[in-house]
Amino acid sequence: MHRTITILLLALFIIPGARLLAQQTNPDGKHLQNTAKSAKVFKPPVYLGHSKFAGGPIKKDMFSDLLRQGLTSQDSLGNKYKVIGFNFGYAERNLYEDSVGNLISMMDYSNEYCPGDTVSIDISRTTTTDIKDYLDGNPDNSDISKSIYSRAKPGDTVYFDQVQVSKYLNTAQTQLSNDIIFGRGFKCWIVK
Numbered sequence: 152m153h154r155t156i157t158i159l160l161l162a163l164f165i166i167p168g169a170r171l172l173a174q175q176t177n178p179d180g181k182h183l184q185n186t187a188k189s190a191k192v193f194k195p196p197v198y199l200g201h202s203k204f205a206g207g208p209i210k211k212d213m214f215s216d217l218l219r220q221g222l223t224s225q226d227s228l229g230n231k232y233k234v235i236g237f238n239f240g241y242a243e244r245n246l247y248e249d250s251v252g253n254l255i256s257m258m259d260y261s262n263e264y265c266p267g268d269t270v271s272i273d274i275s276r277t278t279t280t281d282i283k284d285y286l287d288g289n290p291d292n293s294d295i296s297k298s299i300y301s302r303a304k305p306g307d308t309v310y311f312d313q314v315q316v317s318k319y320l321n322t323a324q325t326q327l328s329n330d331i332i333f334g335r336g337f338k339c340w341i342v343k
Contacts, residue, residue: 195226197234197314197334206337214309214341215300221268224316224334231324232316234268235331240310241274241299258308274299305343312336 198205200217209217224232240262246254265271275298303309314334320326 194335195224197224208342209339231319235315236266237314238312239265242308244306305341308340310338
């Protein structure tokens with residue numbers, strides 16, 4: 152009885168395993184690769200400003216100048232793409248004090264979708280109205296009221312993700328394709 156059960160259990164495990172192995176090999180005996188994993192999706196490179204900067208360390212002044220120019224995209228064949236929109240992520244390094252009075256460095260994260268090829272007005276403008284501190288009624292000129300150009304400092308990290316682009320159909324860059332694809336996002340960190 153015990154031997155019969157063992158043989159039946161072995162058969163139950165060996166037959167499905169053999170079928171699975173047979174499905175993964177072609178007639179030549181070579182293993183087939185998973186086509187879903189091997190298929191590459193084309194993502195055109197995206198650059199900061201009218202430069203070839205696509206991520207890495209960048210100085211604050213250069214970052215501000217290139218960010219004002221917006222994002223551009225061009226592939227290796229010279230085809231140009233219009234940036235339709237992107238996610239702008241900003242990780243700002245700040246010093247805080249813990250409950251015992253020790254200074255600790257922490258990151259404050261913000262993320263916003265920006266339509267078009269430049270950062271949205273909420274990120275780029277300096278607020279003209281002061282934020283009121285409701286404890287004493289005086290204006291609070293904290294960093295949140297500054298634009299990204301004056302707020303950026305060494306140690307901060309900027310992310311450009313989910314960049315949507317559309318290919319120009321003519322060399323005059325007037326007619327766009329109806330297809331919107333994702334460009335290659337990048338990250339940069341501000342240095343001195």
